[in-house]
Amino acid sequence: MAENSTSAREAAYTEGVPCWVDAQLADVAAGERFYGELFGWSFRPSHGGTVWAYREGRSVAALAQKTDGRLPTVWTVYFATPDARALTVRIRAAGGQVVTAPVPVGELGVTALATDPEGAVFGLWQPGTHAGFGLRHAPGAFVWAELYARDTATANTFYGGLFHDALFGPDAEPDVxxxxxxxxxxxxxxxxxxxxxxxxxxxxxxxxxxxxxxxIQAGPFDTSYGTVGVAVDDQGASFAVLQR
Structure with a gap:
């Protein structure tokens, strides 16, 4: 993941706030070329062979080498939590599943993967020295995550129960x-x-x-949060671009 956090940034990533994204790729070097040109990213090596992407010198994402060619080529969004293990218990109780149990990533933090009741995959991030994005809500950085669900009522119940304050609380500014x-x-x-x-x-x-x-999979098309285009990179990972 990325560089040391500040107390102000840590405060921004309360439980349920999207705090990081990564892409699992078969060819990380090719990913650097594609996203480097598309978003103006620069790259530095990180933990376990992962590379971090930077925009304006601030961390925005990670590209990771797939450990098994059968794994999907995909972008994953991570939600912040102060206690990944406790959150996985709540996820199971709410009808989701834990794909990868919480595991430390050096001193950076603790990560896990889970699914909601319909099978949509998302990550959890418990911060250590890394709290989350160094830059977001800007060109070339994360701005939004849209959950495409079969049953939005089920999704609202599941995520609303897990992350109520981040999604619906008095200070909520949801990015989802x-x-x-x-x-x-x-x-x-x-x-x-x-x-x-x-x-x-x-x-x-x-x-x-x-x-x-x-x-291009779709777009450009207008939404309540901006103009969106849905695309697939040259290795098969889907993502979207958002003009606000």
């Missing part, structure tokens, strides 16, 4: 939305989170995706 899968994707597409990165011009960014060897 929920929509039916069929809003954008074919009906057979499984429920999933779609990570959105900020851009100045959505149409121009989609043009760059095509130039770099990726492809």
């Amino acid at each position: 939305g929920r929509a039916p899968v069929t809003t954008v994707f074919p009906a057979l597409m499984p429920p999933h989170f779609l990570v959105h990165f900020g851009v100045v011009d959505c149409a121009a960014a989609l043009g760059e995706v095509t130039r770099l060897g990726g492809r």
Whole structure:
């Protein structure tokens, strides 16, 4: 994950707030070329062969080498928590599943993977020296995560129960939305989170995706939170670009 946190940043990542994203790729060097050109990212090596991406010298994401070619090529969003193990207990009780039990990542923190009742995968992050994004809500950085669900009422109950304060509390400024899968994707597409990165011009960014060897799945289209384009990189990982 990324650099040491400050107390102000730590305070921003209360439980249930998206605090990090990473991509599992077969070819990390190719990922650096694709996303480096698309978003203006620079890269530095990190824990366990992962590379961190930086925009304006501040951490925005990580690219990780897939350990098994059968694993999906995918972007994952991580939600902050002060206690990953306790949260996994609550996830199971609410009808979700734990894919990967909490495990330390050096001194950086503790990570885990889980699914909601419909099978959408998300990560948990308990901070150590790394609290989360060094930069977000800006071009070339994380701005939004949309959950495409089969049953949005089930999703609201599950995530609202886990992360009520982050989603609905008096100080909530949620970076997560929920929509039916069929809003954008074919009906057979499984429920999933779609990570959105900020851009100045959505149409121009989609043009760059095509130039770099990726492809466009949908858009540009207007939403309540901005103009969105859904794309797939040159290795098969889906993501979105968001112009606000």
